[in-house]
Amino acid sequence: MYQSHNIQAFPVFSFFVFLLISSSFCSTIQLSYGAYAKAPRSPYGPTVNDDTLTVEKVTDNLDIPTSMAFLGPNDILVTEKTTGKVMRILDGLVMPQPVLDVPVASLIERGLLGIAVSKNIAEGKTYVFLYYTESGDGIDESDANNLVDPLGNRLYRYEFVDSRLINPVLLLDLTAIPPNTRGEHNGGKIRIGPDDNVYLIVGEVGGHRTQAQNVFDGPAPNGLGGVLRISQDGGIVDPDNPIFGDGLPLNVYYAMGIRNSFGMDFDPLTGNLWDTENGPDTGDEINLVFPGFNSGWVQIQGYEDDDLLENEASEANLTEFGNSEYADPKFVWDTTIGITALKFLNSDKLGKEYQNNMFVGDINNGLLYRFTLNEDRDNIFINDTFVGDIDSLDDNEINDPKENQPIIFGQGFGGITDIQVGPDGYLYVSSYSGSLYKILPVSESTTPKNQPNLTPQNTTLTNQTVSAVILGIDGDDSYSPEPIEIRAGQTVTWHNGDTISHTVTSGQDGDLDEGILFDSDAIIPNQDYSLTFDTPGEFDYYCIYHPTMVGEVTVSGPDASTSTSEDSTDEESDEEDG
Structure with missing residues (x-):
């Protein structure tokens, strides 16, 4: 039987806006709780819908893992949301001491959220980039426990030396104070692009309404609600040709008009960036993100013509900066699933049919989805490798949750927080519940393959x-x-x-x-x-x-x-x- 819990109100916080990029290389209210309920793991373990593949557990010994990055084969760094610890997993064992422990604010979606690894061959260094909500008093969870305002949502660069992260350099400092009093929509995924620059996706942090959220008469953009791009030393990329405009923070925006996101990745064949975006109570999206992309929030969510927000807004209602341009999403769930991680499988280790497919997770259902792209790789195309009613997906829209069936690749993971491809070419999935899993061929596995159990948990019904x-x-x-x-x-x-x-x-x-x-x-x-x-x-x-x-x-x-x-x-x- 699943455990029950009482819903509690969250504390109120003050509001301020603070944005800094260092010039020297950029040194009790009632909520709707649907967005914060996480899918539990299946008691029978996760499974995938391919008899030739299986799911192995790497570890259960993590505390709300949010993101992961590989240092090498069987060598993984994992961020923990509320502890502020970066844990190292070697050959499936969680090392007893973290490689770093930072003080984090943790209310709702705040915490230690993102990680990326970049090996600088020329300098012989391994850089590790971390994005987290920094505690206001150096104590973990003091925002939730003692109403201490966080210092900010911060992007740091560290060096990995002798199993420790050292020499922190502050690259970005964004406000973590929401106008709606809730610690939500902080985003957090970091990726190193094909151009070796650092890409960070940031939400609108609890209801900020600036021109970056397509509010014409709102305050100027403050670095929130978009994809930000900087060099690995914190510099401005191509300062002579900024995408959205001159000066901070416009010249670090790569995309804007994004409500919140927990996933993005680069297509290994084209170098194009794709992301996931969370809708409010409708319109979860998968987007193709190009330089100057405006995703439409707060005016448009989902397809423009569908008017899911019921405000009759169109592209004409969006703000314009520099070379900005609106584009419809490439896939939409009318009923939100709590979409999270996104990763391209740049490997054939699970079979040629899955190579360069896109895999996406969700937090509400613990489901892992598979997508294929069209020949030009600029749109999602559900082809004949999928089983089920694929005709209902011709419009690339889930109008009824049951239309999900053909694209479900796996289930039972618990709320999925990250998906990565290891140096071994296998797919790794982290769960909010504290588990890390690996998907691999049955022929390469040392553990029995789980089988889906489709029967109710109660096997005996009495007159009671x-x-x-x-x-x-x-x-x-x-x-x-x-x-x-x-x-x-x-x-x-x-x-x-x-x-x-x-x-x-x-x-x-x-x-x-x-x-x-x-x-x-x-x-x-x-x-x-x-x-x-x-x-x-x-x-x-x-x-x-x-x-x-x-x-x-x-x-x-x-x-x-x-x-x-x-x-x-x-x-x-x-x-x-x-």
Whole structure:
């Protein structure tokens, strides 16, 4: 049974804007919680939809890993979100001491977020670039625990020497203070481009509304909401021909109008940059990012003609700087999945059919998606190597979550935070749950191949257990039966029969007490959540990912001395935690 938790309010923070690039080489509120519920790992382990491939666990001993980078074969650096530690994994073993420990603010999406490695052959140095939300008082999580404002979202360059990261150089310092009081949308992925420059993708940090977010009369761009590009020593790339305009911060923007992103990578065949972008409650995107790309936020999300934001905005409503230009995304989910990492497999080690394919992860469902590109590699093309209803994907849009099926390559990973290709040519996937996995051929594996388990977790139903099914996003027909009618003391077990994650959360969207009585967290496809009701009454519930999904449990007598058995659920959770 999945653990339950209570939803809590987050503290309020003050607002300021601060941007610095060093001239010497650039030395209690109520939230919608759907964006912050993470898919758990499958209890049966992750699987992939190819009988010739398998998933091996590299380690479980990480604390909320966010990004990874390879120093060499079987030698990986991994960033941990809330500890501020950069851990080293050698031959599958997590080294007891971190190579670096920095003080981080950690509220919601703040933390140690991005890493990239660059080996400077000429100088004989290995540079490691880190992006993190730096604590305001040198203490981890002081923003969440003591209301201490963070110093900023900062990009540093270090040198890797004798298993340590030394000689930090501050390259970028961006505000981490959000106007909406929430520590969200900090972005964080770093990539070294084919041009050897450093690319950093940054979100709009909790609702900043500048001209970089396409607000005509807003403040000037402040370095947020885009892809920033600098040289490895922090200099301006091609200062005589800036993309968006002269002067800081315009001359470090490579792209703007981006709401938030947890993934980007360069196509190994063309050198083109692609990214993922998170929509608010609609319009998760995959984009082809060119110099001067304007992704459209806050005016446009998803395809321009679809008007998913229902504001009747068009390209004419966007701000213009230098050589900026809007372009529609290349793929869109109308219902958000919490899209995260993106990586091209520049290897044939998983089979020629997967070479140079694009792999994408999500946080809500723990799913790994596969995409192929067209011949010119400037658009996504779902070809005949996919199985299922590929005709519904002709428009490169998921209008109904069930259309996801053909592009699902793997499942059960838990919320995916990063995807990388190792020097061995295999695909590596990190999970918010603390695990790191490797996808490789069965013939190269030393562990048995996991098989998908599509049966409910509860194998024995008694007269004390009532079975229910989560059908999908369909208003008050989303859960079946509806309402669920039971006697006090009986247990309801919900089975997720949909293709994406859902929750069973008490109350309704926007209620001050939503999630207080019970909250399943994410129930991934084909998994269960059980809860015993001991007190008569009517209990409304809904899905925090998809608030239009609503249901009710009606509990009749006899009366009991306790209310919904959240206490017993908590005791079970404590036992599991212990």
